[in-house]
Amino acid sequence: MEQALIDRYRCPESLVKFDLSGSLSKEAGYFRFGRDTICYGRSATGFRASRPDSVLYDALKDVTTNGSNPVLSFDPTEIIDNLRLERYANGDNQRALNRWKRSLRDAYYFLRPLLHVNIRRLFQRAHLNGWQRLLFPHWPVDTTVEDLCERLLLLSMKARGVGRVPFVWFWPDGAQSCVAMTHDLETEKGKTFCSELMDIDDSFGFKASIQVVPEERYKVSADFIQNIRDRGFEVNVQDLNHDGHLFRSREEFLRRAQRINAYGKEYEAKGFRAAVLYRNLDWYDALEFSFDMSVPNVAHVDPQRGGCCTVMPYFVGNMLEIPVTTTQDYALFHLLNEYSLDLWKAQTELIMEKNGLVSFIVHPDYVIEKRAQGIYRDLLSFFRQQGQEKRIWFAVPGEIDDWWRSRSKLRVVDHNGKWQIEGPGAERAKLAFAKVVRDRLEYEVEA
């Protein structure tokens, strides 16, 4: 019941416990927990809708307490898994729709090499049709997992009469949020521009990770990889050949995963990203990487819809998922026709409100052009400014992976009436407290 909360906060297990009010429904569906939080899964009361935009039952009003524990009509860990692993997007009625979309996608990818870029954009805009009406996940950032955890922790504290709960702060050295820049090299042209893009990053004092396609797109030499590393940038594997068919069938995926794993070893890369952010998290155990970066937070303007509804990293089996929490440059410039920082700034603000990870995909291929490149420079300059005003951790994904793994093993323990963080790497961790302030949860980080 409470495991997802314990994992999120790394707080003492004895302080957060929930009971279940009855037996869960057989089928899963959408319901609400309070006015704005949409859940997907099984529940013990009310009804479950098949679509997020139907009238939804509010399970918050069924919460009672049983001595010191809140009694819930659902299992929070199941609900959070359903969101983060995008199981809500694979319900029965979605599956039929997805099959139809998949055959369109296959036709599109078959024809793609023959299509002029303007015609491709037409196809992509047609796919986008109506995305503004989608209620769930929430655009432009979805923080359902964060909202749910906060509300549940609050309920638990009230039921116990506890004023504050100690936990391991989300980021090292007390940073308020984390920002990560990643670059995917799509074509020969992008690959050629990569060194200039690293110059631009360096001129603003940022390092990024570079995702390289191992086969077919361009030639990848050992020197090329080494040069990126020598400059202090990170190298990760992007797909196998970027043909859009990585997840088309289980057999084909397993065959390709072997090659992808071999390239990971050859490049000494710890991280993976699938082309076009296509994904199937249920198959990820075949990938031998420490982390993945293929899941968008809210995917309304990506080819594969869905989204993980969180702005924090999370584990999928042994692999850490570092989600993509902002809109990709391609969609921003070419699908939304947006040549300003407005959307990226709005997303940054929403993510930072939850102390989350602000992560970007910017392709060298799409910032060669002057207007787009100007926006990218503005973004870096915006973050340099932000870094002077707030404590932000600017990190490459590999560092985030190291930190999140070590944090996942840290524990808060009571030492003669004083809370302390224990475990390897505890020096970088900060003790924090969740407090109830006027019926809301607030965080306080120890200096």
Ligand SMILES: [Zn+2]
């Ligand atoms: Zn790509």
